[in-house]
Amino acid sequence: MITLLPQHEHYDVVIIGAGMVGTTLACALVHQTQHPGRILLVEATQVHSGKAAQPGFDARSTVLSASSIDYLRTLGLWQAMEAAAAPIHHIQVSDQGHFGGVHMAGSDANVSALGHVVENAAIGQALNQALLNSSAIELCCPVQVTSVKPLPQAMQLSLQTGDSACRITAALVVVAEGGRSGLIQQLGIHVEARSYRQSAVIANVAVSQPHQGIAHERFTSKGPLALLPLIPHAQTERMALVWTHPEDDIAGIMALSDQDFIARLQTDCGHRAGQIVHIGKRAVFPLTLQVAEEQLRPHLALLGNVAHTLHPVAGQGFNLALRDAMALAANVRESLQQQLNPGSFNRLQQWWDVVQKDQLRTITFSDVMTRLFSNNSMAMALLRKFGMVGIELLPPLKQQLARQAMGYQSPAVRL
Numbered sequence: 001m002i003t004l005l006p007q008h009e010h011y012d013v014v015i016i017g018a019g020m021v022g023t024t025l026a027c028a029l030v031h032q033t034q035h036p037g038r039i040l041l042v043e044a045t046q047v048h049s050g051k052a053a054q055p056g057f058d059a060r061s062t063v064l065s066a067s068s069i070d071y072l073r074t075l076g077l078w079q080a081m082e083a084a085a086a087p088i089h090h091i092q093v094s095d096q097g098h099f100g101g102v103h104m105a106g107s108d109a110n111v112s113a114l115g116h117v118v119e120n121a122a123i124g125q126a127l128n129q130a131l132l133n134s135s136a137i138e139l140c141c142p143v144q145v146t147s148v149k150p151l152p153q154a155m156q157l158s159l160q161t162g163d164s165a166c167r168i169t170a171a172l173v174v175v176a177e178g179g180r181s182g183l184i185q186q187l188g189i190h191v192e193a194r195s196y197r198q199s200a201v202i203a204n205v206a207v208s209q210p211h212q213g214i215a216h217e218r219f220t221s222k223g224p225l226a227l228l229p230l231i232p233h234a235q236t237e238r239m240a241l242v243w244t245h246p247e248d249d250i251a252g253i254m255a256l257s258d259q260d261f262i263a264r265l266q267t268d269c270g271h272r273a274g275q276i277v278h279i280g281k282r283a284v285f286p287l288t289l290q291v292a293e294e295q296l297r298p299h300l301a302l303l304g305n306v307a308h309t310l311h312p313v314a315g316q317g318f319n320l321a322l323r324d325a326m327a328l329a330a331n332v333r334e335s336l337q338q339q340l341n342p343g344s345f346n347r348l349q350q351w352w353d354v355v356q357k358d359q360l361r362t363i364t365f366s367d368v369m370t371r372l373f374s375n376n377s378m379a380m381a382l383l384r385k386f387g388m389v390g391i392e393l394l395p396p397l398k399q400q401l402a403r404q405a406m407g408y409q410s411p412a413v414r415l
């Protein structure tokens with residue numbers, strides 16, 4: 001149900017932000033339960049069934065890990081995006097200018113696909129449709145949360161839309177606003193940030209040959225480059241490009257003509273994916289590692305980019321956030337079933353105990369991969385070479401890496 005201002009003065013859970021993370025949390029809270037509690041989702045942009053307007057549903061594509069797809073399927077969300085998803089059957093990792101590499105196949109991990117690639121616009125459309133169909137989620141949009149203040153037994157939120165404003169309270173506020181609006185800074189929560197001094201150029205490219213479900217990860221002297229399979233469009237074979245560059249080079253790269261851009265790209269990525277014949281609209285994303293120093297307080301939890309923003313090289317940001325969200329949903333549902341306060345610090349601490357290890361492992365994995373493959377020193381090149389040889393020669397190590405990439409290193413949460 002969409003409203004402009006909230007229908008009630010108090011909620012069990014208020015989620016700030018209907019991006020990928022906030023929306024999937026809302027769906028998980030109300031999934032197949034008679035008593036989901038009073039759930040409010042507040043989104044600054046308009047939510048409708050056409051092209052999604054939320055900023056996260058832009059021109060990017062997302063690699064959804066096998067475990068994310070399991071969760072989305074359970075929530076009934078996968079079915080609406082499956083037709084737009086290209087399976088990854090193989091991952092081919094190579095180092096520009098060096099022989100060898102790592103080849104990972106679904107069969108290494110006994111699965112048919114290591115993950116699927118879906119354009120964010122298609123994810124947005126599927127998630128928005130689920131919100132619009134739900135009678136259990138109250139959705140306020142376009143409404144901005146302007147402040148969150150702690151009270152003794154709850155949180156107080158100030159909401160603004162046009163000239164109208166109001167205040168509500170919630171037993172639990174989940175901040176999933178992507179780190180965009182300074183709300184956690186208002187609360188005095190510090191974010192540890194380290195810039196990679198890199199930006200990612202993303203675009204869809206048309207290629208001369210079918211990709212056969214192969215994702216290419218290539219490490220170049222400038223930074224990592226990924227070409228990911230997409231479903232064909234108008235009988236054109238397409239792949240999603242994520243091409244990392246030092247931040248000082250970005251203006252020059254973006255100023256290149258399409259023809260020069262393609263020539264440069266082809267030099268860096270080689271010909272394993274075939275000839276690049278066309279490039280779509282390009283966009284740039286500065287890359288930092290950011291982790292909030294506190295992700296829970298009484299009546300408050302942080303999820304998604306506002307809790308942790310990772311380098312996209314390992315495709316882990318949303319997948320990790322979804323695991324955090326599913327664990328939080330399970331925790332809140334149990335609290336509500338047992339008539340406990342879902343925002344009590346004890347209950348939230350139990351959620352944190354479940355996700356903390358996964359976060360540490362995934363953030364470290366993504367950061368080490370980024371630094372190892374963004375450094376062109378001789379020592380690092382040797383480390384990469386021996387690392388890749390080691391992975392090829394040690395099937396258990398390869399299997400473990402595949403399980404990490406698929407999000408199966410942590411036990412699944414049951415809703």
Ligand SMILES: Cc1cc2nc3c(=O)[nH]c(=O)nc-3n(C[C@H](O)[C@H](O)[C@H](O)COP(=O)(O)OP(=O)(O)OC[C@H]3O[C@@H](n4cnc5c(N)ncnc54)[C@H](O)[C@@H]3O)c2cc1C
Binds near residue numbers: 056057146202305
């Ligand atoms: C180039 C690139 C490629 C990536 N590829 C992958 C990948 O392959 N796999 C993967 O797992 N991850 C990937 N990621 C990471 C992934 O995109 C993020 O983890 C994900 O988008 C985070 O979503 P979010 O919901 O936390 O934030 P957002 O998408 O930013 O959503 C936040 C929402 O909150 C709303 N909002 C903001 N402030 C307020 C307010 N005050 N009141 C109300 N609403 C508000 C906004 O309008 C927005 O809709 C990639 C990231 C980049 C940059």
